[in-house]
Amino acid sequence: MRIADFLHLTGSSIIAHRLRSGLTILGITVGIAAVVLLTSIGEGVHKFVLSEFTQFGTTLVGINPGKATTAGGTMGVFGSVRPLTIEDSEALKRLPFARAVVPFVQGNAEVEAGNRSRRTTIYGAGAQMPEAFSMKVASGRFLPADDPTAPRAFAVLGSKLRHELFGERNPLGQRITVGGNRYRVIGVMESKGTVLGFDLDDTVYIPAARAMELFNRDSLFEIDVLYYEHYPVETVVKGIKRTLETRHGREDFTITTQQQMLDVLGSVLNVLTFAVGAIGGISLLVGAIGIVTIMTIAVNERISEIGLLRALGAKRSQILGMFLGEAMVLAAIGGMAGLVVGVGTAQLLHLLLPAMPVHTPVEYVVMAEVVAVVIGLLAGVLPARRAAHLDPLEALRTE
Amino acid sequence: MIDLEHIHRNFQVGDQTVRALDDVNLHIEAGEYVSIMGPSGSGKSTLLNLLGLLDRPSSGIYRLNGEDVTSLSDTQQARVRNREIGFVFQMFHLVPRLSAEENVELPLILAGIPPEQRRPRVAAVLEGLHLSNRRHHKPEQLSGGQRQRVAIARATVTNPKVLLADEPTGNLDHKSGQDVIRILEDLNHRGITLIMVTHDQEMGQRARRQLHMLDGRLLNGQRNDDA
Structure with a gap:
């Protein structure tokens, strides 16, 4: 048929x-x-x-203190975890594939400007943060590349916090206090919106070393490394591992690549x-x-x-x-x-x-x-x- | 052309075996006009179905054009039905959703004949049965006589050698019945072998050769050369 x-x-x-x-x-x-x-x-x-x-790019590697794998036997005196420090972050900057290295600390504190105050999230960060996380400065500039261990007391505001504290007034050059310490506002970030529950606009960015001091911490939360795309991720992981192992004497940190997370x-x-x-x-x-x-x-x-x-x-x-x-x-x-x-x-x-x-x-x-x-x-x-x-x-x- | 040798057809009804056909021997020449008569249950329809390859004998041999068709596969039998045999039923059996023309076309469609070859054949058959002006009608829009004429057109569009008619006038009034019989006899005059089952004596006696059946047995056939 x-x-x-x-x-x-x-x-x-x-x-x-x-x-x-x-x-x-x-x-x-x-x-x-x-x-x-x-x-x-x-x-x-x-x-x-x-x-x-992936808005932060896929060539991002995060390093956290502590080893996330289970080790056999007793760790003894070696069991203690050495903190990730600003110096570690500086050492990583010298690696050839490192495009940007950002030390990172987070906490909550009272922010005051004039007669207004607001309790909000404080990010302790490095000068290369905008490059690593594709963030843009709306006015002024981001934190400068000061001596990372003794940075000047500069602060950069998220767009929402700027409105809360200063309204329509120009915040650049104004003084604010963060957790009781005085900072000078040098920049305002463009609105980034909420990323996975974190409001990146309702925040203050201050130098990482000062944030560690403020929150009384001896370790960074995380070091983020943005690497050049033409380097294979294995090379990057190996390079970071070698550098930090040399500095710490053993592997007491965890490397998470963006790719793994994805x-x-x-x-x-x-x-x-x-x-x-x-x-x-x-x-x-x-x-x-x-x-x-x-x-x-x-x-x-x-x-x-x-x-x-x-x-x-x-x-x-x-x-x-x-x-x-x-x-x-x-x-x-x-x-x-x-x-x-x-x-x-x-x-x-x-x-x-x-x-x-x-x-x-x-x-x-x-x-x-x-x-x-x-x-x-x-x-x-x-x-x-x-x-x-x-x-x-x-x-x-x-x- | 048709040769039946010692044909038996048994049905199992409950625990009883019914002999619908009991040692039937029959020879029919090409071009013959045969009527099969007998009371209901005498086996005449069973015989016709068997001749039309719609049924298989329990034992015996059926030769059509010298070929043993009892041993053919289902598919091969379907092909023989399509090419060699035309059926005309008491109930017409037209497909209600198809037009008269499409109903007539069915056997050609099943045979895979392309439309450009089908159309002239269908048109010619319908023309011959004075149905040209009814070709787009659905069966429900046709009278009983017209329906049976469409069915005859369908049975003959493949140019079969044998036309099997099972009570072709059973559902028609007298006049339409006469028309249908005349059409069938006319086809017979033009060479088709016509085998008709009927319980109507008057109809049956028109055939040149009349077969009588009783209890599955074929009584001696008699020729009626007057017809």
Whole structure:
């Protein structure tokens, strides 16, 4: 039988039962739309979270004090962890691949300017922080490259804190106190927004050495190293490790590359996308059951037609093909409609809630349609096989 | 052309074996006009179905054009039905959602014949049965006689050698029935082998050769050379 004739015959029986076919198609439409919509949201969240991370670039390596792996035996006197110091950070700056090295300390303190005061987050940082974290200065300048162990008392304000403390007045050159110590404001940062829950605008940046003093700490929280892209990450990790091991006598620190974090995060987010997709898959399953039901009814109704076709010389395989084809066409149309509805809803959602990240990957769209057709095929197998194996004589007698 | 040798067809009904056909031997020449008569349950429909390869004998040999068709596979039998045999049923068996033309086209579609070759053949058959102006009608828009004529058109569009008719007038009024019989007989005059099952004596007696069946047995056939 020719394909055009096959499609015509299939189409004619689908059109002959418009309402029924329509409802069956709707079942698959809902299923595919649910899968597409949910995976779109999942992918959107995925992309959103990753972009939050990668806005600092992927060539970033973090070093934290303490070894995060379990060591065997007693550590004895060597068990104590040596702190990460400003000197460590200076040593790392001398490595050839280091583009920017930022010592980092964080804490909370009272910030006062004139008669206003606000308790907020204080970041102790190095002069190269804007370069390492792609931050921009709105006015003035960032902390200067002073002697890192004895830096001058300069402060840079986040955009929100600037408004809270100074309103519309120009803060540059003004004096503020941070935790009781006096600082001179030399710059204001551009708004960076919230990154993973940290408001980078409601903050003061002061030199790391002064922040350590302020919070009475002998160790940095972290040293961040931005390296030149053409260096492989293994070289970078090895170089940092060698430098710090020489200084500390052993490996009492943990190096985390941005790539490692992204990999872990990515796999977690993939599971999330898969999970929401699976929830959508359940409704797709319900749609598939709809096809089985309708095709079973269709075979029952058309028994005498099947008998006739067999009498006219239709092979079993042709009968099988006709009913399978019908199920697949129903599913494929449903799949198409589901794609349109799913992508449309996703875009509409994005339009109504701009904060809602939505992303529909093309391969998911193609996969959803393939899945729909395969579901039609599977759902059609049982009824179609029954149709093909009907005894033509019995079938002809049935009215 | 048709040769039946010691054909038996048994059905199992409950724990009883019903002998629908009991040692039937029959030879039919090409171009013959045969009627099969008998009371209901005598096995005449079973015989017709068997001739049409819709049923297989329990034992015995059926030769069509010298070829043993009882041993053919399902697919091969389907091909023989498509090419060699035309069916006309009491209930017409038209596909309700297809137009008259599309119904007639079905056997050609199943055989995979391309549309440009199908169209003239379908048009010619419909023209011959005075159905040209009805070709776009659905079966429900046609009268009983017209429906049966569409069914005859469908049965003959493949130019089969044998036309099997199972009570072709059973669902028609007298006049339409007469029309249908005349069409079938006309086809027979033009060379087709016509085998018709009927319980209507008057119809059956028009055939040149009349077979009578009783309890699955074929009674001695008699020729009616007047017809």
